[in-house]
Amino acid sequence: MYYPLCLNGVDIYPLFGDFLKGKPYIFDFSSNNPKTLEYPLTDFHQFNQMVFDELKDASQSWGIGRYLEERKSLLRSYPNIIEEQRYYHLGLDIIVPYNTPMFAPLEAEVYKTGKETTLGNYGGYIILKHEMNGVVFYSLYGHLKTPHLVRVGDKIKAGQKFAHIGEESDSGGWFCHVHLQMLTQEAMDAGYSDWGYISPALLPKVETYFPSPYFLFKY
Numbered sequence: 001m002y003y004p005l006c007l008n009g010v011d012i013y014p015l016f017g018d019f020l021k022g023k024p025y026i027f028d029f030s031s032n033n034p035k036t037l038e039y040p041l042t043d044f045h046q047f048n049q050m051v052f053d054e055l056k057d058a059s060q061s062w063g064i065g066r067y068l069e070e071r072k073s074l075l076r077s078y079p080n081i082i083e084e085q086r087y088y089h090l091g092l093d094i095i096v097p098y099n100t101p102m103f104a105p106l107e108a109e110v111y112k113t114g115k116e117t118t119l120g121n122y123g124g125y126i127i128l129k130h131e132m133n134g135v136v137f138y139s140l141y142g143h144l145k146t147p148h149l150v151r152v153g154d155k156i157k158a159g160q161k162f163a164h165i166g167e168e169s170d171s172g173g174w175f176c177h178v179h180l181q182m183l184t185q186e187a188m189d190a191g192y193s194d195w196g197y198i199s200p201a202l203l204p205k206v207e208t209y210f211p212s213p214y215f216l217f218k219y
Contacts, residue, residue, distance in 0.1 A: 006135035013159040020219040025060040031073040041077045051175040065093030086197040091181035098167040110154040123172035142179035143171040182213040
């Protein structure tokens with residue numbers, strides 16, 4: 001199953017409602033960009049300021065970090081990630097200010113919520129479970145403000161507010177953004193629900209486990 005096909009004829013609600021204006025600035029967080037070595041990864045405020053200064057310099061109000069981007073230099077402070085060679089980004093990063101509200105793109109059930117406390121992880125996160133045209137899949141949202149607005153088991157409608165952008169410990173120390181990721185049932189069954197990056201060895205199976213999230217993001 002090519003998962004976007006299950007959404008034929010289904011309206012997707014804009015994740016940030018009408019908040020996003022104009023076109024996004026496309027960040028280059030890849031190892032090809034020497035600026036990634038300048039980011040102070042352990043200083044949230046300075047790191048966040050540098051990212052939003054880049055947005056301001058580009059005269060744009062929001063930005064995108066790309067799906068399947070290779071980010072080895074950006075992950076240099078996290079030896080477990082480097083050791084496992086998991087430096088291909090599985091999500092779509094949407095860079096917007098702290099506390100910006102988010103709205104469910106599709107009808108869903110809240111499958112899991114939590115907060116990872118280790119620097120460099122998701123911080124606050126929510127996983128939504130969707131079923132469309134007989135196909136079950138999941139959307140994950142990382143770096144969210146806590147306490148969460150929703151609880152496991154809640155049924156939410158498309159367009160319902162369910163989260164806000166986090167900062168500092170709620171963002172896992174990362175700059176203010178949401179990591180939007182799609183997971184298949186196969187990924188959940190294989191225990192990959194908390195993976196935000198993938199190794200080159202698993203890239204051939206990326207569509208099986210982590211299809212592109214771009215189709216879930218409307219603005």
